[in-house]
Amino acid sequence: MDLNLTIQIKNLTFRNPVTVASGTFGTSGEYAGFLDYEKLGAIIAKTITLRPRQGNSMPRICETSGGMLNAIGLQNKGLEDFIQKKIPYFAKINTPLIANIAGEKTGEFRELARALDQRKDVVKAIELNLSCPNIEEGGASFMRKRELIIEVMKAVRGETDLPVIAKLSPELGDVVAIAGEVIQAGADALSLINTLKGMAIDIERRKPRLANITGGLSGPAIKPVALRYVYEVKKAYKVPVIASGGIMTASDALEFLIAGADLVAVGTANFVNPRATIDILDGIVDYCRKNKIKHIDELRGSLKVERNEK
Numbered sequence: 258m259d260l261n262l263t264i265q266i267k268n269l270t271f272r273n274p275v276t277v278a279s280g281t282f283g284t285s286g287e288y289a290g291f292l293d294y295e296k297l298g299a300i301i302a303k304t305i306t307l308r309p310r311q312g313n314s315m316p317r318i319c320e321t322s323g324g325m326l327n328a329i330g331l332q333n334k335g336l337e338d339f340i341q342k343k344i345p346y347f348a349k350i351n352t353p354l355i356a357n358i359a360g361e362k363t364g365e366f367r368e369l370a371r372a373l374d375q376r377k378d379v380v381k382a383i384e385l386n387l388s389c390p391n392i393e394e395g396g397a398s399f400m401r402k403r404e405l406i407i408e409v410m411k412a413v414r415g416e417t418d419l420p421v422i423a424k425l426s427p428e429l430g431d432v433v434a435i436a437g438e439v440i441q442a443g444a445d446a447l448s449l450i451n452t453l454k455g456m457a458i459d460i461e462r463r464k465p466r467l468a469n470i471t472g473g474l475s476g477p478a479i480k481p482v483a484l485r486y487v488y489e490v491k492k493a494y495k496v497p498v499i500a501s502g503g504i505m506t507a508s509d510a511l512e513f514l515i516a517g518a519d520l521v522a523v524g525t526a527n528f529v530n531p532r533a534t535i536d537i538l539d540g541i542v543d544y545c546r547k548n549k550i551k552h553i554d555e556l557r558g559s560l561k562v563e564r565n566e567k
């Protein structure tokens with residue numbers, strides 16, 4: 258039986274809905290020994306900033322029940338390194354590359370978008386990290402202001418006709434309302450959700466387990482929250498959504514697809530099983546075959562809701 262898993266965002270076609278969540282899949286070839294990148298629907302790169310960033314002090318990740326906390330602090334080698342080293346690596350791979358950018362000022366987002374727009378030969382879309390919870394100076398506190406999110410969205414829109422994906426977190430406030438505003442400001446798609454801010458304490462040392470004290474919670478613990486937002490945003494707007502939040506197995510991914518997600522981004526699961534994306538893709542294919550689904554559109558958003566309202 259022929260099975261068509263292709264997904265479209267603007268003029269961009271993905272061979273299947275499985276991708277990776279930014280920051281959880283290395284920066285270029287780290288996972289190449291475990292899987293064939295050309296089996297994935299897309300690759301979302303780790304966030305880059307205009308200039309290199311060292312990130313936060315260690316320890317900056319720890320396990321929690323049902324998930325993990327991270328406070329990496331957007332460590333990255335900056336735009337120039339991305340253009341000189343990462344883009345040539347991905348140029349050889351026949352899978353759409355989605356760059357992910359963050360800045361401390363609107364002008365930084367604008368410069369990043371302008372530079373990436375020049376590399377349309379490899380960069381096929383831009384994801385805006387509007388929601389990293391781990392940067393106290395600039396970054397998160399800057400981005401938490403709603404009007405600035407809209408300003409950034411409009412500034413990036415003015416620089417590129419590449420598909421622009423706005424990545425949001427419940428840390429920003431009412432995700433459904435903000436989603437509406439970023440769509441109005443020109444977003445072509447949304448990425449839901451980034452991590453939720455949390456903390457963990459070592460009771461023997463009576464110290465925070467992260468040097469940064471707090472960090473972003475990811476993994477199975479946040480899946481129900483992510484699922485709820487994907488469902489509510491898809492119900493409210495006609496906009497493609499990339500879902501992330503605790504997608505560990507094919508059945509997690511299927512929940513998001515049934516709720517309406519267009520792509521599913523695998524994050525924390527990559528640290529547990531470096532082949533998680535492939536296992537998830539295989540599981541989606543099995544499910545479609547078992548349920549005689551021929552096109553992913555028959556599955557996407559197929560949630561049956563029966564409500565007895567009083």
Ligand SMILES: Cc1cc2nc3c(=O)[nH]c(=O)nc-3n(C[C@H](O)[C@H](O)[C@H](O)COP(=O)(O)O)c2cc1C
Pocket residue numbers: 278279280281303304318325327329331357386424450451452474475476477479501502503504522523524525526
């Ligand atoms: C270690 C780690 C690093 C991350 N780095 C980034 C990042 O650089 N940019 C970004 O937009 N999201 C980043 N995220 C958030 C993920 O892309 C994803 O949205 C989030 O973890 C929820 O998905 P998950 O529960 O499957 O991990 C990071 C998450 C983790 C765990």
